[in-house]
Amino acid sequence: MFNHLTTLADARLLITGGAGLIGAALASQARSLGAQVIVLDDLSAYDADTYAILGTTRGTPGLTVGDINDRPLIERLTGGSDFVIHAAAYSTVAGCVRNPDAAFAANVAGTYEVLRAAAHARNVQRLVYISSAQVYGHGVAGPDEVQVFTEDQPTNPLNPYAGAKLWGETHTRHLLEAAGVDYTIVRPFSVYGERQIPKPAPGPGWWPSSACTPASVKNCRSTTAGARSATSSTLTTPPTPSSPL
Numbered sequence: 001m002f003n004h005l006t007t008l009a010d011a012r013l014l015i016t017g018g019a020g021l022i023g024a025a026l027a028s029q030a031r032s033l034g035a036q037v038i039v040l041d042d043l044s045a046y047d048a049d050t051y052a053i054l055g056t057t058r059g060t061p062g063l064t065v066g067d068i069n070d071r072p073l074i075e076r077l078t079g080g081s082d083f084v085i086h087a088a089a090y091s092t093v094a095g096c097v098r099n100p101d102a103a104f105a106a107n108v109a110g111t112y113e114v115l116r117a118a119a120h121a122r123n124v125q126r127l128v129y130i131s132s133a134q135v136y137g138h139g140v141a142g143p144d145e146v147q148v149f150t151e152d153q154p155t156n157p158l159n160p161y162a163g164a165k166l167w168g169e170t171h172t173r174h175l176l177e178a179a180g181v182d183y184t185i186v187r188p189f190s191v192y193g194e195r196q197i198p199k200p201a202p203g204p205g206w207w208p209s210s211a212c213t214p215a216s217v218k219n220c221r222s223t224t225a226g227a228r229s230a231t232s233s234t235l236t237t238p239p240t241p242s243s244p245l
C-alpha cells in the first residue's frame with residue numbers, strides 16, 4: 001500500500017511550534033521517517049523542564065529558538081524547506097481571552113508571516129496549518145442533545161483564539177492558493193497523550209467564583225487548568241462577556 005508519509009524521507013520539514021506538545025510529537029515521527037526536521041519555536045509556552053520532558057532542550061539538533069514574527073528568520077527557514085507544518089500558536093483559549101494582544105501577535109500576525117514566507121518560497125510544496133475545532137463553537141445540537149461537529153457545518157468562533165484560528169484558515173486558502181502551494185488545514189479537538197504536562201493555571205479572577213463551591217473545587221481547578229490548556233480547550237465553556245476576566 002502506498003504510504004504518503006514516505007514522501008518525508010530525506011525531505012526538509014519545518015515545524016513551527018515544534019517544541020510544543022503536538023509539534024514535538026510530529027517532529028519525532030517525521031525524524032523516524034527520515035525527514036530532516038527543522039523546528040522553529042520561541043519556547044514561550046512552558047518552562048525548560050517541561051520542554052525537556054516533551055523532548056526539546058536548547059541543544060536539540062535542528063532547533064532554532066525564535067519568533068515566527070521574525071520575517072528574515074521565517075523567510076530563511078521556509079526557503080530551506082520542502083514542507084511546513086505551522087503549529088506555533090498562543091494555544092490557550094483563556095490566555096487569548098485575557099491577553100488578546102499576545103493572541104493577535106502569535107496567532108494572526110505570526111501566522112501571516114508563516115503563510116507569507118511559504119507563499120514566497122519557491123521550494124515549499126505543502127503547508128499544514130493546525131487550526132482548531134474551536135472554530136465550530138458549540139457545534140450543532142444532534143439527537144439526544146449530543147453536540148455534533150461536521151466539517152461542512154457553519155463555523156462559529158466564540159473567543160479570540162477561535163477567531164484567530166478561523167482567520168488563519170481563510171488566509172491559508174487565500175495566500176497559498178494564489179501562490180500555487182498545496183495546503184492542508186486540520187481542526188484538532190482535544191489532543192492528549194504521553195509526555196503531556198498541564199499548563200499553569202491562570203491567575204485569580206479568571207473563572208467565575210460562583211462555579212467553585214467547596215464540593216466542586218477539585219473539579220473547578222481542573223476545569224480552570226483545562227481552560228488554560230489547549231489540550232482541553234475544546235471542552236471548556238467559552239467565557240462570556242460577563243465573565244470576570
Ligand SMILES: NC(=O)c1ccc[n+]([C@@H]2O[C@H](COP(=O)([O-])OP(=O)(O)OC[C@H]3O[C@@H](n4cnc5c(N)ncnc54)[C@H](O)[C@@H]3O)[C@@H](O)[C@H]2O)c1
Pocket residue numbers: 016017018019020021022023040041042043044045046066067068069086087088089090091105106110130131132133187188189190191192230231232233
Ligand atoms: N493541544 C490541543 O488539544 C490542540 C487542539 C486544537 C488545536 N491545537 C493547535 O495545535 C497547535 C499545537 O498545539 P500544542 O498543544 O502543541 O500547543 P503548545 O503550546 O504545546 O505548542 C505550541 C508551541 O508554539 C510556540 N510558540 C508560540 N508562539 C510562538 C511564536 N510567536 N514563535 C515561535 N513559536 C511560538 C510555543 O512556545 C509552543 O512551544 C497550536 O496551533 C494549537 O492552537 C491544539
